[in-house]
Amino acid sequence: MALMDTHADEINRHLAKYPDRRSAVMPLLYIAQQEYGHITDEAVREIAGIVGVDETHVHGIVGFYTMYYDEPKGKHLLYICTDLPCALKGAEAFSQQVCEHLGVENHGTTEDGLFTVENVMCIGACHRAPVMQDNFHFHEDMTLEKAKKLIDDLRREHEASKPYTH
Ligand code: FES
Numbered sequence: 001m002a003l004m005d006t007h008a009d010e011i012n013r014h015l016a017k018y019p020d021r022r023s024a025v026m027p028l029l030y031i032a033q034q035e036y037g038h039i040t041d042e043a044v045r046e047i048a049g050i051v052g053v054d055e056t057h058v059h060g061i062v063g064f065y066t067m068y069y070d071e072p073k074g075k076h077l078l079y080i081c082t083d084l085p086c087a088l089k090g091a092e093a094f095s096q097q098v099c100e101h102l103g104v105e106n107h108g109t110t111e112d113g114l115f116t117v118e119n120v121m122c123i124g125a126c127h128r129a130p131v132m133q134d135n136f137h138f139h140e141d142m143t144l145e146k147a148k149k150l151i152d153d154l155r156r157e158h159e160a161s162k163p164y165t166h
Helices: 008-017 021-036 041-051 055-064 084-088 091-102 144-161
Strands: 076-081 115-120 132-134 137-139
Touching (some): 008 021, 008 041, 021 041, 021 055, 041 055, 076 091, 091 115, 137 144
Parallel strands (some): 076 115
Antiparallel strands (some): 132 137
16 A cells, blocks of 8 residues: 555645655655555655655665665664764673674564664764664663563563464
8 A cells, every 4th residue: 555545644744844845755755664664666666756756866865874774674673882982881792792692693683573683873872871772762771681671571562462363
């Protein structure tokens, strides 16, 4: 189903904010990513059509900004800051431990599709390093134990939200 079928109000709200509708590309990409888990070619085509630009222009934006994904990622993106202040507090080793715990490499996704781990640059909470971000939630002063608990909690939440089947 097209984005305009499912998110027309939201899309129109964004389009109304800008004198030039081309400026709405980024918020529309964000809607697409929320909806499909990543930016599909179909979404690029649709967004290009809505704002009136070439698909190449939209692909260029997706390729430029690291917050957009053109391939499937885990339901939970675990961003681990390994920039200098966090690195000084052991972020590299922490990231490696989290990856080992989940059985993935940096940028890898677990087989169940629940988690993707990505090392990132500063996410603005250096005073509480090392820092990890789970989608939009910040987790500060991280340790492997805290990360394991968070991962367990998120797995439990996911299990609990599955439809009951018998
Ligand atoms: S360096 Fe890690 S949050 Fe700033």
